[in-house]
């Protein structure tokens with residue numbers, strides 16, 4: 001049998017692309033991304049942390065239950081069970097890859113609380129620099145792996161098709177030079193589409209390029225209506241707004257209206273820590289009515 005020599009092409013240097021490249025071993029991988037240093041991804045900006053039921057009084061069943069509630073019971077239950085069940089092991093795996101999560105004085109992992117969670121179960125690294133720590137460790141791991149060839153500074157601007165199947169990608173480098181690259185398989189790990197909105201906490205590169213490439217090549221799409229709106233960002237001028245981590249509300253910060261009244265009073269049993277869509281909708285409603293929303297973190 002002829003040995004398959006074409007690489008798997010992974011497009012994207014965020015967490016999804018890095019983990020896919022790692023998992024593909026020993027198959028040869030070519031990882032392509034726009035930045036040379038892994039910047040420009042949402043992954044590098046992620047703040048508050050990662051949810052996992054690792055506290056002794058917590059359980060993956062409770063985590064799954066909270067997730068189903070936060071999803072207004074609209075979730076794919078099998079996916080929720082898998083995700084919450086895998087989370088503690090994934091935290092352990094990330095630590096093996098070199099991610100150093102923040103620890104308390106007793107050396108146990110520090111756990112924060114965020115919206116929709118009934119327990120403190122968010123691990124974080126470097127305070128609110130969790131994503132940067134993850135990307136740093138995973139990138140070092142991937143770049144030192146013999147099966148991965150890393151190429152930054154390229155934009156994938158087309159998928160190559162033969163007989164209706166994807167057989168590679170077309171890249172465009174910083175000088176505008178185009179190149180065709182054959183692939184055994186192509187993985188589009190190109191992140192989200194948040195930058196298409198008037199205001200966003202996403203990087204400008206979250207422009208939906210991967211989604212557009214897939215759709216243009218006839219890929220089926222699913223669940224595109226699910227868009228996460230983070231409830232709190234700093235209200236500055238410009239397209240990209242600095243996100244204010246939900247961990248602040250987890251540690252006691254309150255959402256107030258201009259009169260100093262609690263914004264979430266009577267709206268949800270979890271109050272300021274209601275699921276993100278509930279809080280984001282309330283903030284949006286207040287702004288539509290011409291009101292201001294404040295986050296009081298003095299406590």
Ligand SMILES: Cc1cc2nc3c(=O)[nH]c(=O)nc-3n(C[C@H](O)[C@H](O)[C@H](O)COP(=O)(O)OP(=O)(O)OC[C@H]3O[C@@H](n4cnc5c(N)ncnc54)[C@H](O)[C@@H]3O)c2cc1C
Nearest residue numbers: 012013014015016034041042043046047048049156190191
């Ligand atoms: C400010 C902020 C805070 C967040 N905080 C948290 C948090 O606390 N906890 C949490 O779980 N999640 C958080 N998130 C969400 C989380 O960061 C994302 O869900 C996750 O990082 C997505 O990873 P990804 O690899 O799919 O995409 P990304 O990390 O966005 O990576 C996409 C990659 O694809 C590349 N790319 C895109 N198009 C092309 C192209 N055409 N050619 C070549 N390369 C291309 C980009 O350059 C980038 O390298 C946060 C997001 C933001 C923006």
